[in-house]
Amino acid sequence: xxxxxxxxxxxxxxxxxxxxxxxxxxxxxxxxxxxxxxxxxxxxxxxxxxxxxxxxxxxxxxxxxxxxxxxxxxxxxxxxxxxxxxxxxxxxxxxxxxxxxx
Amino acid sequence: xxxxxxxxxxxxxxxxxxxxxxxxxxxxxxxxxxxxxxxxxxxxxxxxxxxxxxxxxxxxxxxxxxxxxxxxxxxxxxxxxxxxxxxxxxxxxxxxxxxxxxxxxxxxxxxxxxxxxxxxxxxxxxxxxxxxxxxxxxx
Numbered sequence: 001x002x003x004x005x006x007x008x009x010x011x012x013x014x015x016x017x018x019x020x021x022x023x024x025x026x027x028x029x030x031x032x033x034x035x036x037x038x039x040x041x042x043x044x045x046x047x048x049x050x051x052x053x054x055x056x057x058x059x060x061x062x063x064x065x066x067x068x069x070x071x072x073x074x075x076x077x078x079x080x081x082x083x084x085x086x087x088x089x090x091x092x093x094x095x096x097x098x099x100x101x102x
Numbered sequence: 103x104x105x106x107x108x109x110x111x112x113x114x115x116x117x118x119x120x121x122x123x124x125x126x127x128x129x130x131x132x133x134x135x136x137x138x139x140x141x142x143x144x145x146x147x148x149x150x151x152x153x154x155x156x157x158x159x160x161x162x163x164x165x166x167x168x169x170x171x172x173x174x175x176x177x178x179x180x181x182x183x184x185x186x187x188x189x190x191x192x193x194x195x196x197x198x199x200x201x202x203x204x205x206x207x208x209x210x211x212x213x214x215x216x217x218x219x220x221x222x223x224x225x226x227x228x229x230x231x232x233x234x235x236x237x238x239x240x241x
Contacts, residue, residue, distance in 0.1 A: 020126075020127075020154060021123050021126065021154075021158050021162065022123035022124060022126065022127055050147075051147070051150065051151065051154070053151065053154045053155055053158060053218075054155060054158070054212075054214040054215050054218050055158060057214060058211040058212050058214070059211075061208065061209065061210070061211045062211045064209075065209060065211070083147035083148075087151065087221075090221050091208070091214060091218075092208055093208055095208065096208040096209070
C-alpha cells in the first residue's frame with residue numbers, strides 16, 4: 001500500500017515499489033480513490049521506485065486523463081531516477097506531466 | 103539457470119515461466135542475479151526494462167495469461183554480444199505493423215510495448231508468426 005499525504009490542497013502518493021504490470025492494479029485503485037475524492041493535483045513520488053514498465057507508464061497517463069475528464073488537474077512526478085527520466089523522455093512524456101528529479 | 107562455461111566465455115540463462123505476472127517478477131529477479139553473478143558490463147536498467155516488456159508481451163498478449171501455456175526465455179552472453187530469445191505459446195501477432203512505428207500519442211494509455219523494445223540500441227527480430235522474439239546487441 002502506498003504512503004499518501006494530503007497537505008496544502010495537494011496530495012502526495014509514494015508507491016515505494018516498482019510500477020510494473022503486477023503492481024498496477026492496486027496502485028490504480030489508490031489513485032482513482034484520490035481522484036474520486038476530488039483531488040486536482042496529484043504528486044507521485046518515485047523515491048524507492050527503481051523500475052517502471054509500459055503498463056506503469058500507461059497507468060500514469062490514465063490518471064492524467066481521468067483528472068482531465070473530471071474537469072482538469074495536474075500530475076507531478078517527483079524524485080525520478082536518471083534511468084526512469086531517460087525512459088520518460090524516450091516516450092516523449094515531458095509535455096504530459098510535470099517531471100522532476102528532486 | 104545453467105552453469106557458466108568460463109572456458110569459452112559463454113554464459114547462459116534459461117528459464118520457463120507460467121503465464122502469470124508473478125512469474126515475470128520471479129524470472130526478472132533470477133535474471134538480475136545472473137547478470138550480477140557474471141558481472142555483465144551493460145546498462146542494467148535497459149536490459150531489465152526490455153526483458154520485462156518482452157515478458158509482458160508474451161504473457162499478457164501472447165499467451166493471454168493462459169494457465170496451460172508457458173513462456174521460455176534464453177539469454178546468451180558470448181564475448182561482447184548478448185542475445186535474448188523469448189517465445190510464447192500463443193497465436194503470434196502482426197508484428198510488422200508495430201515495428202518502426204513512432205511513439206504513440208502521449209495521451210494513449212497503451213501501445214508502447216514494441217516501441218519500447220526498439221529503444222536502448224538492441225536489434226529486434228520476430229519469427230514470421232510473431233511468437234518468438236530475438237533481441238541482440240553488442241555490450
